Amino acid sequence: MEKEMRQREAIRMMKWITEYPESVNWVADIEQSIMPEECIETIELLEEHGFEYLVPLLLHTVSYDYTMGRVISRIYAESLAAAWNQRGTAHILDDMKGIIKEEIARAKLRKKKDENESFEL
Numbered sequence: 648m649e650k651e652m653r654q655r656e657a658i659r660m661m662k663w664i665t666e667y668p669e670s671v672n673w674v675a676d677i678e679q680s681i682m683p684e685e686c687i688e689t690i691e692l693l694e695e696h697g698f699e700y701l702v703p704l705l706l707h708t709v710s711y712d713y714t715m716g717r718v719i720s721r722i723y724a725e726s727l728a729a730a731w732n733q734r735g736t737a738h739i740l741d742d743m744k745g746i747i748k749e750e751i752a753r754a755k756l757r758k759k760k761d762e763n764e765s766f767e768l
Contacts, residue, residue, distance in 0.1 A: 663696050674705045681709050683718070 664671045670689050681689070686709055693701050706722075709715040731739045 660698065663698065667692060674701055674708065681712065681715070683712075683714050686715060 670692050674689065674693070686705065689705060690702055693699060693705070706715070706719055710719045727739070
């Protein structure tokens, strides 16, 4: 059942991609330049077609634009403040330290992988 739902969702997304190719570029292409107004339009289009879950990907790809980077920083700060208020300082700080440790471990794995690949050459 779940596989059929994913297949239907993939087909629905492919139809949307063919209908709105310029929006797909904005969602998935870091090289694509987008104005903040176009970002709003794309978010509304994603929302209208039930693809809200793609908004974080869009925000990631447009975060390299100065204005959109500031928007994302503000969203982050407001979300963090709300979570901090809801969960408390100790939990938030534990989460932050845990995430930092995870990223340190990932960086070490990437470095080790890169070293192994360069050694194989």
